Amino acid sequence: MSSATYSTTAGAELQHDLVRAGFYPQMVQDVLAEAMLDQPVVDHLLHLETHFDHTEVHRHITVMVRSEKVLFIVHVDDQQLDDHGKDVMAQVSVEMIGLSRIESVATSFVYHQPQHYSSSDPVRELTFGLSWDGTKRIDLAPASCGDPQCDADHGLNGTSQPEDLVLRVSAEADGQNAVDKAREFAVRLRLATIS
Template structure:
């Protein structure tokens, strides 16, 4: 249960977490501890389920934007050694000044008809970097000769990707995709000095 000394989270954020039905009291307490007495400028909630060898595993991500920080809260369900349900919740606090590139990408069907009912956004994703995670992709190097069989070593590419939130109308609903776009726009403006709307 949320500590009585902590300010209550905004009701729309609590409602969205409650809708997910995924340990709402635990999630709200974790987010509330991280937010403290700061003002919540905007938020985004994503509830995911993946199928693994142990069955369906649920994961909840809550992003909270305050005037000075981005709070990233993850909650995962697990089973302990005796098979009892348990959950792990983690909150990361990122000062906005540390945010690097904030990328919002949208995949659109029939782009030549964009703005009409024939065109739709099929997938949207937000990628954030702040230098905590680097991804290295290594592939065999090739020369321009298609008949060459020599070993040319490897090429590599490094990229920052601390978190990616991916949503689609089919999987997450149109309203959640709309919220992702709104949150991304607010985050871009606030983190890069133009302030929130």
């Protein structure tokens, strides 16, 4: 592990949050240190999510770490390879995005009981999206001419949509503190991308 990466107060807070989340903290720290090449941590946001699929529990974590000029995104999924959960695999992906490449930092808020809204009301749910034109999802389907008797090949129709990063944080599932942290991170990231 690089000492420079975690040498700042923000780096120590990231280490603390990773350990507190308890989702392979040492592995995530080591992957980040290798990716960041001694750049110190300036800011971070960590989002841990658990979902259930029939009899299996799946967890994944997304960690966004900002250095002075780059945003690092680490995503870790784990998966059971046997029925007893003794053989587990973790898949880790890392992406580096120059802050100058970030085209959009989008936030969507949910307030409860808006008819009684006051300025001190907390945001109960936040959807946080980033776009840097890094990944596109292409959906294709066979084209048709509208004639039900036609069996000619009309090619394909499709759409291409940016699919960079979207996180949803809710007070009900993640706690109000997690929503507030995500909102504050989004504001700081927005300011970093325009400066």
